Amino acid sequence: MVWQRRHSMGQVMQREWRYICTHRWLMLCIVGVPLLGVLFFTTMLHAGLPERIPIAIVDADHSVASRKIVADLSAQQSVDVVMKCNSYSEARSAMQREDIYGFVLIPERMEQLAWDGKQPCISFYINDAFLIPGSLLYRSFKTMSLLASASIVQDVLLSIDVSPGSIDALLQPITIDLHPLGNPWVNYSVYLSNSFIPALLQLIVLLTTIYTLGREWKHGTVSQWMDVSHGDATLAVVGKMIVYTLLYVSVGIISLGILYGVLRYPFHTPVLNMIAAMILLIASAQSLALVLFVLSPNLPVAFSAASVVGVVSFSLGGFSFPVADMYPSLRPLSYLLPVRHYFLIYVNNALNGYPLYYCRGEYIALLVFVVVGMLFLPLLIRRINQCRTS
Secondary structure, three states: OHHHHHHHHHHHHHHHHHHHHHOHHHHHHHHHHHHHHHHHHHHHOOOOOOOOEEEEEEEOOOOHHHHHHHHHHHOOOOEEEEEEEOOHHHHHHHHHOOOOOEEEEEOOOHHHHHHOOOOOOOEEEEOOOOHHHHHHHHHHHHHHHHHHHHHHHHHHHHHOOOOHHHHHHHHOOOOOOOOOOOOOOOOHHHHHHHHHHHHHHHHHHHHHHHHHHHHHHHOOOHHHHHHHOOOOHHHHHHHHHHHHHHHHHHHHHHHHHHHHHHOOOOOOOOHHHHHHHHHHHHHHHHHHHHHHHHHOOOHHHHHHHHHHHHHHHHHHOOOOOOHHHOOOOOHHHHOOOHHHHHHHHHHHHHHOOOOHHHHHHHHHHHHHHHHHHHHOHHHHHHHHHHHHHO
């Protein structure tokens, strides 16, 4: 009896593998797309941070102070002053053409107004449609404005014979010694690649799992599927899912090898911890896909639900926007996404090096997704049996 069940499962797996080999686009979706995603994210951010972001300067003052502001801004690594415009309208048109990502407007008589104590206003405009360049430019412009204010205050204090040592203490009474933990290089790729790549893999798993289940109904091959498994619906489903699990796990381990072995991203935990987390992420995504398929009335609705869950994971996963700062109604939703728990395992285990004990809740949460999927398995089997008898 045991041998017969193993033989039936082996036949189901062979049938599924033949289907994958004869439909190369499916193999491309399972293996090619995630690996291309790894290549895309790691090469796009290979420098760690975007550098030399093009901006423009509108200098209506043409004073010593304004020229110093332009020089200080040009000296920053993240900024490249590619244009010097004569008016606000000219700079605005350049930004609308996407020739630049932002510009600084220095008003007329800025230096004179500052010496007179009138607090002149330096304006900067940023295209926030591009999140990362916009954030970096905001930080650069903010630094520039602080340096400009400090420079003018320094000149005023020197004019009234205040000693240079006293000026430093007045401008910056408290110095900050900053040591970023986990990612001391402040490399954007370290956390973006380690969050977006698993999220992309989860999306692919959701869509392809629903397709592989739904195509049996779409093409009317449920009876053939059951004949191969000798009428055992449980073996038919498990045998089909195992083939894809092995492929997904292989892709996931290759991704981990590229991130931590080739690129040498921070990794402070035994490698088996992250491999286990990757396996649980894939199994959780497959279980979630099974639940969505069972609850959906037809294949297009199931595809739509999986697409929504997969895409929403990029925003509700808490990768770039903290879950604690989300609307209270959205915070619980983030924990209904498998990739959220994987991300917390990565941050706590691989990045910060916490012992496995402190991440046990996230591993248990991923196991809960798998258990829930198993609870919905009888409903899928019932649908299979109904299709065979109809």
